[in-house]
Amino acid sequence: MRTSSTIDRKINSLYVHIPFCEHICFYCDFVKVKKPQDPNVIEKYLDKLEFELNEYEDKLDEIQSIYIGGGTPSCLNEEQTTRMCSLLHRYSNKPNFEYSIELNPESVTREKLEIYKKFNINRISMGVQTFDNELLKKIGRIHDNSIAINAYKLIREVGFENVSIDLMYNLYDQTKQNIQTDLNYINELKPDHISWYSLIMKEKSVWGRKNMKVPENDELFDEIVNQGLKELGYIRYEISNYSLGEKNKSIHNMSYWNNSLFAGVGIGATGFEQIDGEYYLTKNEGNILNYKKEFEHLSKEDYYFQIVMMGLRLVDGIDISLDINKEIYDFYKQKIEEKIKDNLLEIVDNKIRCTERGFNILNEILIDFL
Incomplete structure (x- = not known):
């Protein structure tokens, strides 16, 4: 299937999946496992990542962004974090490079933040979900809003100038006032970027397997979120993504939406790659220490x-x-x-x-x- 833009395209971005979590959230359907007690399991997973990256040879040399997601990448200890960052260092040492990592508030430490900075990570994406403590309990998060706020302030103190937070709406028993409370915290903290998604009950999540339903307030809350963020100076540039000014749009996320090629490494990671002028969706299937890349040819x-x-x-x-x-x-x-x-x-x-x-x-x- 050759079209006018299929020849000699380069991979534009790299996604790295770290599946380990301290706690499994009820709504999450990403590939994840409870963080193992045996640190050797994580070491073996990092070995697998290194092998997979090496298989790409020089095909990742021109990427413009890396996004480390999960799971909870910040749940790795300092030694494991250093190893993970070392594997990726060869790609990131270039100007105008966006290098993001996902953090959960409860696992943010100064020591790990300083490791991220040492290895050129320059964008933090922190999963807050909501600043309402009762709602946080209901969705199975193990942080409260004070932990999230203190983590955010520490991230800024260490010197990160590009910080995104993830929020959710259409949560159980959520009211318009809850959304306004989240907007008030955004106004106080002023993150550079916000991803604010409606809760969708995914089949593979804990709640999805129990056939639980979400309220049908999507359009109402969507309107409140969009108007509230607009009043605070945020630009909506994608259905669920907002930035403070043009310069804070996520380069990595844009690569998914603008037909760029991207690679994914780690269990469950997906990609969009080109081989001999043909396009393929890729996904790493299997278990955390024994997975392989499956290719789906696109007509x-x-x-x-x-x-x-x-x-x-x-x-x-x-x-x-x-x-x-x-x-x-x-x-x-x-x-x-x-x-x-x-x-x-x-x-x-x-x-x-x-x-x-x-x-x-x-x-x-x-x-x-x-």
């Missing part, structure tokens, strides 16, 4: 749909002045025109994007493109 139609699915998440949408996106516009022209008539899509400045109404029902729009 032309699959590839086009992926670009639409990811690109319409962006507020700016899909730039149809680019050759590959022109092909997509021609391929889906009838469907696009139907959605424009329904006031769900629009073309502005040569970009196909969702209208405000369309943004709220993006999944329904995408079903018609399948």
Whole structure:
């Protein structure tokens, strides 16, 4: 399946999955395991990561970002953290490089933060979820808001100038006042970036396996979140992502949404790679010490749909002045025109994007493109 933009593309970003957690959150369906008592298990996992990175040879030499996620990467001890960062150091020692790591508030320490800085990590993403202590208990988090606030202040004190926090809405018994409380803390702390997602009950989560349901307040809370963040000076640039100014948009996340190639290492990690001009989705399947990369070949139609699915998440949408996106516009022209008539899509400045109404029902729009 060759199209006009398939030859000699470079991998743009790298995702590294650390599956270990001190505690398993009820809503999480990412690949994770309880942190083992035996440190040798983590050492063997890091050995596996090193082997996997070496298999890429020089294919990662031109990446522009690394994101270490989980799981809970910050639950590694100092020695393990140093080893993990050492494995990645060869890629990050370059200008204008975005290097992120996910932290949970309860495992933030000055010592680990200083290790991150030593190895060029320059962006922290901290999972707060909410600043309401009662809601934190209900969703199974083991920190409270004072721990999150103190961790945030320590991150700033150590010298990190690019800090993102993750929040959730549509939680159990959550009220408009709870959302306003979160907005008040954002106004006080002023993180550079916010990812604020609606709780979705995933089948593989603890709650999902129990068939628990979430309240149906998505649109109400979405409106409150968007208006509240706008008033605080944040730019919404993707369905669930907001930045204080253009410079704080996540370079790494943008690579997922703008049709860049990315690699994933570690159990459960996914990627989007090109081999001999053909596109593949990759996923590491197996268990933490014995997994292998599975490849799913994308047909032309699959590839086009992926670009639409990811690109319409962006507020700016899909730039149809680019050759590959022109092909997509021609391929889906009838469907696009139907959605424009329904006031769900629009073309502005040569970009196909969702209208405000369309943004709220993006999944329904995408079903018609399948």
